[in-house]
Amino acid sequence: MIDVAILVINSKICSGEAEDRGKESLCRYLQDHALHLASYEVVQDDREVIRKRLVSLCEKQDLHVVFTVGGTGVRPTDWAPEATRDVVEKEIPGIGEAMRAESLKKMRTAMLSRGTAGIRGKTMVVNLPGSPKGVIDNLATLLPILDHTVGKISGVSSGKR
Numbered sequence: 648m649i650d651v652a653i654l655v656i657n658s659k660i661c662s663g664e665a666e667d668r669g670k671e672s673l674c675r676y677l678q679d680h681a682l683h684l685a686s687y688e689v690v691q692d693d694r695e696v697i698r699k700r701l702v703s704l705c706e707k708q709d710l711h712v713v714f715t716v717g718g719t720g721v722r723p724t725d726w727a728p729e730a731t732r733d734v735v736e737k738e739i740p741g742i743g744e745a746m747r748a749e750s751l752k753k754m755r756t757a758m759l760s761r762g763t764a765g766i767r768g769k770t771m772v773v774n775l776p777g778s779p780k781g782v783i784d785n786l787a788t789l790l791p792i793l794d795h796t797v798g799k800i801s802g803v804s805s806g807k808r
Contacts, residue, residue, distance in 0.1 A: 648681055648682070648683045649681075649682050649683065649711045649712060649793060649794065649797055650682075650683045650685045650709055650710050650711050650712075651677065651682050651683065651684060651685060651710070651711065651712045651713070651714060652684075652685055652686035652687070652688070652704050652707075652710050652712070652713045652714070653673065653684065653686065653687045653688070653713075653714050653716060654688055654689075654690060654697070654700055654701065654704065654713060654714070654715045654716070655667065655669075655670075655687075655688065655689040655690070655715075655716045655717060656689075656690055656691075656692055656697055656715055656716065656717040656718035656726075656727050656777075657689060657691075657692065657716075657717045657718075657777065658691040658692045658693075658724065660689050661689045661690060661691045662691075667689065668779055669716065669777075669778075669779030669782055670687070672779055672782075672783060673716070673779070673782055673783070674687070676783055676786060680786075680790060682793075685707075685709065685710055686704065686710070688700065692717075692718055692724035692725070692726060693726065694726040694729055694730050694733070695730075697715070697718070697726055697727060697730035698730040698733045698734055701713060701715075701730060701731065701734045701767070701772060702734055702767070704770070705734065705767040705768055705770040705772065706768070707770075708769075710770050711769075711770065711771065711797045711800075711801070712770065712771045712772075712773060712793070712797065713770060713771070713772045713773070714772075714773050714775050714786075715727045715731065715772065715773070715774045715775060716775050716776075716777060716782055717775075717776070717777030718730075718774070718777070719760050719761050719762040719774050719775070719776050719777070720759055720760065720761070720776070720777070721759050721761070725761070727761075727762065727774045728743075728761045728762060728763045728774055731763055731764075731765055731772050731774055732763065732765070734765075734767050734772065735765025735766055735767050735772055736765070736766060736767055736768075737765055737766045738763060738764070738765040739763075739764040739765055739766065739771070739796075740763060740764075742763070742764035742773060742789065743760075743761075743762045743763040743764055743774065745788055745789075746760070746762060746775075746785040746788050746789065747760055747762075749784070749785075749788040750776075750781065750784060750785065750788075753784065757781075760776055760781075761774075762774030762775065762776065762785075766800055769800055769801055769802075770800075771796060771797065771800055773789065
């Protein structure tokens with residue numbers, strides 16, 4: 648089973664000004680696809696806060712993937728890709744490219760997404776968009792290669808853990 652953490656990047660949810668509308672569907676999706684949710688947190692839209700939390704999560708030996716949710720667009724407060732690049736040792740740009748390509752089939756504004764992915768230690772970090780539907784759509788794009796990728800990052804040559 649793949650152990651994942653969710654890091655929602657949204658100042659309004661963090662302060663209690665807005666409801667986390669995507670949590671229930673995201674948690675159900677992870678469970679339905681045999682992904683173990685080890686951590687679910689909400690942080691404010693701040694590059695340094697995001698960076699510090701990503702470092703801390705990646706240092707946990709039991710996490711395979713950290714999914715960030717939100718902060719991938721073009722708003723002045725969107726810092727997820729930059730914070731991810733600050734933290735990862737190896738970037739995996741093809742993941743962001745694949746998610747954008749698939750999303751573009753459904754929504755033209757997907758080209759504004761700047762999400763990326765990368766590896767720190769033995770943990771993969773993947774930026775997902777903030778919209779609940781966008782999160783599920785992007786996870787569906789990533790899911791077919793997730794086990795293989797986690798296996799490779801973990802040092803299992805066949806990609807099977």
